[in-house]
Amino acid sequence: MNAEIRPIKTAAETTLSTAFASAKGRLPGLAALRESEFKRFETAGLPHRRVEEWKYTDLRALMRDAKPLAAPPGADAKVRAKDAGAALAAVEGRRIVLVDGAFVPELSDFAGLEGGLTIRSMAEALAAGDAAVAERLGRIVPTDNVAVALNTAFMGDGVVIEVAAGAALTRPLHLVFFNSGGAPASVFTRSLAVIGKGARAMLIESHEGTPGSDYQVNTALEIEVGDEAHVDHIKITGEGAGSLHVSSLMAAVGAHARFNEFLFTTGAAVVRNQMFIHFKGEGTVAGIRGATLLNGRQHADTTLVADHTAGACISREVFKTVLDGESRGVFQGKIIVQSHAQKTDAKMAALALLLSEEAEADSKPELEIFADDVQCGHGATTGALDDDLLFYLHARGIPPKEAEALMIQAFVGEAIEGIEHAGLRDTLLEHVAAWLKTRR
Amino acid sequence: MALLEIKNLHVEVDGKQILNGLSLAVEKGQIAAIMGPNGSGKSTLAHVLAGKADYEVTSGQVLFNGEDLLAMSPDERAAKGMFLAFQYPLEIPGVATMTFLRTALNAQRKKRGEEELSPPDFNRRVFDVAAKLEIDRDMLRRGVNVGFSGGEKKRNEVLQMALLEPKLCVLDETDSGLDIDALKVVAEGVNRLRSPERSFVLITHYQRLLNYIIPDVVHVLSRGRIARSGGKELAHELEARGYAQYQEELAS
Numbered sequence: 001m002n003a004e005i006r007p008i009k010t011a012a013e014t015t016l017s018t019a020f021a022s023a024k025g026r027l028p029g030l031a032a033l034r035e036s037e038f039k040r041f042e043t044a045g046l047p048h049r050r051v052e053e054w055k056y057t058d059l060r061a062l063m064r065d066a067k068p069l070a071a072p073p074g075a076d077a078k079v080r081a082k083d084a085g086a087a088l089a090a091v092e093g094r095r096i097v098l099v100d101g102a103f104v105p106e107l108s109d110f111a112g113l114e115g116g117l118t119i120r121s122m123a124e125a126l127a128a129g130d131a132a133v134a135e136r137l138g139r140i141v142p143t144d145n146v147a148v149a150l151n152t153a154f155m156g157d158g159v160v161i162e163v164a165a166g167a168a169l170t171r172p173l174h175l176v177f178f179n180s181g182g183a184p185a186s187v188f189t190r191s192l193a194v195i196g197k198g199a200r201a202m203l204i205e206s207h208e209g210t211p212g213s214d215y216q217v218n219t220a221l222e223i224e225v226g227d228e229a230h231v232d233h234i235k236i237t238g239e240g241a242g243s244l245h246v247s248s249l250m251a252a253v254g255a256h257a258r259f260n261e262f263l264f265t266t267g268a269a270v271v272r273n274q275m276f277i278h279f280k281g282e283g284t285v286a287g288i289r290g291a292t293l294l295n296g297r298q299h300a301d302t303t304l305v306a307d308h309t310a311g312a313c314i315s316r317e318v319f320k321t322v323l324d325g326e327s328r329g330v331f332q333g334k335i336i337v338q339s340h341a342q343k344t345d346a347k348m349a350a351l352a353l354l355l356s357e358e359a360e361a362d363s364k365p366e367l368e369i370f371a372d373d374v375q376c377g378h379g380a381t382t383g384a385l386d387d388d389l390l391f392y393l394h395a396r397g398i399p400p401k402e403a404e405a406l407m408i409q410a411f412v413g414e415a416i417e418g419i420e421h422a423g424l425r426d427t428l429l430e431h432v433a434a435w436l437k438t439r440r
Numbered sequence: 441m442a443l444l445e446i447k448n449l450h451v452e453v454d455g456k457q458i459l460n461g462l463s464l465a466v467e468k469g470q471i472a473a474i475m476g477p478n479g480s481g482k483s484t485l486a487h488v489l490a491g492k493a494d495y496e497v498t499s500g501q502v503l504f505n506g507e508d509l510l511a512m513s514p515d516e517r518a519a520k521g522m523f524l525a526f527q528y529p530l531e532i533p534g535v536a537t538m539t540f541l542r543t544a545l546n547a548q549r550k551k552r553g554e555e556e557l558s559p560p561d562f563n564r565r566v567f568d569v570a571a572k573l574e575i576d577r578d579m580l581r582r583g584v585n586v587g588f589s590g591g592e593k594k595r596n597e598v599l600q601m602a603l604l605e606p607k608l609c610v611l612d613e614t615d616s617g618l619d620i621d622a623l624k625v626v627a628e629g630v631n632r633l634r635s636p637e638r639s640f641v642l643i644t645h646y647q648r649l650l651n652y653i654i655p656d657v658v659h660v661l662s663r664g665r666i667a668r669s670g671g672k673e674l675a676h677e678l679e680a681r682g683y684a685q686y687q688e689e690l691a692s
Contacts, residue, residue, distance in 0.1 A: 387493070392530045395490045396540075396600060397518030397548035406543060410534025410583075 013045055015066040020153060023069055027156065029126030030134065037138075038153035044146050053145070056330040056362045057301040062270050063244060067216050069154070070185035073099035077180035081107055085176035085206050087431070088236070090423040093174030093204055100180055101187035102157045116167030116199070122158035122190055133160055133192060140192075140222040141250035141276045141307075148248045151220040155190035158219075161203070165196030165226065172202035172232075172421070181213025181240060189219045197226040197254070202421065203233045207247075208267070209240030217268075220248040227254035227281055232262075234424065236431075239267035241296075246272045255281025255310065262419055263290035263302060263319075264428055266435055271300040279306070279313045279341075286315040289419075291412040291428070293435045294327035294359075301330035308341040311371075317348035320415045322408055323359035324439060332364045333378070339370040348378040353385065353411050355404075355439075405436045441506060443468045443639045444489075444608055449500035451481075451488055451664075458484040460664030462500070466608070469636040473650055473675060474643045476661035477683040482643045483527065485661070486612040489641075490524035491517050505607070518544075519551035521607030525597040525614055532584040537596065540584045541566055541603055548604060569602045573629050591622030598629035609633070610641045615649035627652030647679035662686040 009017070020038050027034060046063060047054035073081070081099045096119060097107035103121040110119070125133045138152055163169060179187060195201050203223075209215060217239070225231045231253075239245050245268040253259045263273050277288065292300050302319055321329035331350040352361035365378040385407050393403035412432055419425040442465035451459035458481045466472050476482050488495045489502070491514035502509040509517060532540065546556045557565070570580060573595045585593050594614055601609055611630070615623055630640070630653050642653060650658075650672065658674040660667045660683075667686045668674070 389530050389532060391490075391492055391514065392526065392532070393540075393544075394514035395492075395518060395524050395526075396544035397515050397551070397604065398544050399515045399547060399551075400513075402543065402547060403515075406535055406539075407532075410532065413534045 010046060010060055012060075012063045012066040016150070017042065019066065019069055023154070027154065028123045029129060030137070033138070034153045037149040040144070040149045041146055041153060047146050053303065053332070056332070056364075057272050057299065059147075059246075059272070062299065063216070067184040067186040067214065069156070070100040070187045070215070071183075072102055073104065073180060074182075077182060078104060078107060080180055081176070081178040084178035084208055085174060088174060088204065088206055088424075088427055090427050091172055091174065091204065091421065092423065093172035095174050095176055096159055097176045097178065098157065098159070098189060099178050100185060101189045103159055114167065114169050116164030116196075117169060118162045119173075120160050122160050122192065123156060125160050126155075130160075132194070136192060136194065136222065136224065137190075140224055140252045141278045143250065143276050145248065145274065145276070147218060147246050147272065147274065148220060148250070151188055151190055151218045151248065154188035154218070155220070156188050158189040158191035160191070161193040163193075163195045163199045163201045166198045167196065168200035169202065172204050172424075175203070175205045177205065177207040177219065179209035179213065179215050179217065179240065179243070181210030181215060184214040186216040186218070189217075191221045193221065193223045195223065195225050195229045195231050198228040199226060200230045201232075203231070204236070204424070205234070206236040206238065207245065208238040209243055211240050212242060213240045214242050215240070216244040218246045220250070223249070223251040225251060225253040225257050225259050228256045229254065230258040232260040232420070234262045234264070234419070235273070237263070237265040237267050237271055237273065239271075241267075241269060243268045244270045247274065249275040249277070251275070252278045252280055253284050253286065256283040257281065259284060259286040260420070261286070261288045263292070264431065265290070265292040265300050265302075266294070266431065268300075269298060272303070273301065274303040275305070277304070277306045279308045279315070280310055282310045282312045284313045286313065287418055288315060288317045289415045290319045291415045291432070292319070292321045292329055293412065293432065294322070294329060295324040295439065296327060297325065298327045299330075301332070303332040305334045305336070306346065307336045307338070308344045308346065309338045311341045312343040313341070314345045315347075317346075318415045318418065319350045320412045321350075321352040321361060322355065322412060323352060323361055324355040326356070326358040328360045328362070330362045331380070334366040334368065335376060335378070337369045337371050337374050337376060342371050342373045344371065344374040344376065346374070346376045350378075350380045351411070352382040353408065354382060355385070408436060409433070442466060443505060444641075445503040447501045447503075449488070449502065450498045451484055452496045452498055453484065453494065458664055459488070462661075462665045464659060464666055466639050466641060468639055470657065471634070471640045471642065471653065471655045473655035473658045474641060474661050475645065475647070475658060475675060475678055477687065478645065480661045481664040482645075482661055483612055486524055486610050486643055489610055490514060490522065515547065516551070518604070518606075519548045523601055523604060523606035523609045525601060525609065525611040527613040527616060529585050529593040529597050531586045533586050535584050537580045537582065537584050538566065541600065544600070545603060566603060569599055572632070573599050574625055575599055590617040591619065591625070594618060594622065594626050595629065598626055602629065602633055607637070608639045608641065610643065612643050613645065614642070615644055615646065623649065624652060647675040650675045660686055
């Protein structure tokens with residue numbers, strides 16, 4: 001047995017312990033679960049580089065301190081939240097707004113709610129002891145991940161979305177997470193989406209904050225995708241430049257469903273996007289893709305665990321990372337195929353483009369296959385822009401900066417093109433163009 | 441004044457002397473063929489004119505319309521009217537041919553202080569030229585040269601040439617890898633662009649291309665310099681006798 005001796009808590013760990021002791025009495029519902037999850041966190045501490053899952057993202061080192069729990073948003077913060085998510089206007093989604101982690105119904109759009117759709121506050125559901133929430137929370141894809149444990153211990157608010165069997169939402173749901181940045185704060189949101197059998201839903205999350213503000217986000221979403229349902233989930237991580245953003249997605253996908261996941265990340269000083277996706281029904285088709293664009297000293301980690309326990313599912317994973325300045329991009333992708341998940345067809349590609357000598361890409365693809373009749377593969381490449389291709393563009397009169405931009409757009413475009421919704425696809429391509437304009 | 445004037449050009453690649461005092465003038469409206477054996481410096485000349493890095497000019501001068509070409513970046517040269525048709529056109533996945541053409545044309549127009557072309561005008565021009573080159577619209581929507589055959593790639597080069605309307609077109613081994621039908625389409629495309637205002641430098645190993653694009657002058661390049669110049673009959677002589685005599689002349 002390897003006994004680990006960690007008698008000394010970091011400043012952040014100590015602050016979290018104090019914060020939990022003083023806040024637990026007023027956090028909504030599930031007191032026993034919160035207590036046991038916090039114990040789990042305290043035992044393990046903040047994950048560090050000797051914990052394999054966190055090898056490239058040493059949260060203990062990156063999280064110098066823990067900010068105080070965010071206060072409920074004041075009138076001023078709510079006013080500033082009005083324009084949040086406006087960059088996604090072309091998507092024409094139904095805006096569901098959360099400010100500093102709190103669901104704000106008066107900023108959200110409940111007009112003409114489609115039949116079979118309900119949206120409510122997670123804090124209220126937890127406080128009321130809602131059985132549908134309690135029986136699912138933390139159980140959709142069980143994990144011993146420490147960031148999830150911390151989220152469960154501290155979760156304040158979020159949304160509970162239910163789409164009844166057979167219902168097809170005509171508009172995307174756009175969850176706008178706005179961090180007002182009035183004072184240093186930490187925000188713990190937890191959301192749950194239950195999509196019934198044969199239902200159709202598109203769920204977009206956008207996370208943004210005030211530039212220069214100092215805050216930490218730990219957000220988690222659990223999605224239950226019913227048999228034959230079609231669910232698209234897109235998460236756009238903007239956030240303020242000084243922030244730390246840890247996100248966990250737990251999705252369980254039923255049989256003969258379609259599930260598309262897309263992560264678009266440009267923001268925050270430190271980002272950890274972790275996804276735990278469980279293919280529990282046969283014959284599902286899934287696309288799990290992402291594009292990350294970083295500069296300066298940003299650090300972004302995408303960690304995926306795709307667990308196939310049922311057979312004949314097709315999954316395609318494509319992650320593109322563009323790294324400028326001294327930024328660091330991490331991709332960890334693990335595909336597990338259990339022994340009875342025959343005929344699984346899973347292909348994963350992680351590609352990183354380095355735009356500067358100081359940027360760093362770390363890539364760790366893993367396959368754990370216990371079935372004997374499967375098609376699985378992965379590829380990972382890291383490289384710079386091709387000089388010969390750039391010369392071809394220069395020789396046609398395209399100036400160097402424009403030629404680079406064209407190549408970068410083409411590189412991330414390959415992942416974005418996979419998005420079915422035209423408005424969203426165009427919006428993300430515009431996001432890429434905007435990011436390119438910020439390059440020196 | 442000649443459109444292109446190369447004076448005593450010396451060029452090294454990785455410390456190895458490739459062009460060795462090359463002098464050449466190309467008049468406005470002239471079609472000049474440059475023929476030579478493998479390793480004589482043909483492709484080096486093409487790349488130096490277009491401005492590729494890794495080619496070190498150790499001495500000499502190149503004047504383009506009286507201006508110092510070697511002082512210009514590749515994109516500046518293009519905007520001034522220099523065009524290199526690549527021997528091996530590159531594939532650019534994810535950049536649609538239409539986007540590539542529009543970006544190139546508008547970048548050049550912008551640099552020359554001209555208005556950008558409106559999308560309908562641009563589309564009309566591209567579709568018009570593409571039809572003549574037997575390039576279908578589906579190809580224009582695909583990534584640049586991605587999945588194109590050798591002939592399609594060369595036709596795409598001529599399409600770019602027609603659209604960008606350069607003053608000087610340098611064709612680097614455009615005939616390589618083409619069957620006779622593809623060669624005819626490409627040659628017709630080039631011939632349509634002939635004008636008193638436009639010059640061509642045809643770089644080729646074989647005389648075959650010159651049956652379809654008739655040159656005004658033929659220069660023989662050997663060991664990094666022009667060994668002989670003459671009329672179009674010189675190409676036939678080379679076809680019959682080969683390059684051996686030029687290699688020997690210089691070696692002695």
